[in-house]
Amino acid sequence: MYLKIGFIIKRLRMENNVTQDTLANAVGVTPQAISRWESEGSLG
Secondary structure, eight states, rough: OOOOOOHHHHHHHHHOOOOOOHHHHTTSSOHHHHHHTTTTOOOO
């Protein structure tokens, strides 16, 4: 079974009630980067 990383990030974030802003601050990126990752727009 093939899962995309963006799907996994979003699923784990939602399961743990973490906002994109909170996750972004934790990993040192912008909330827009998290949004792009989750939509598979960019992983870089």
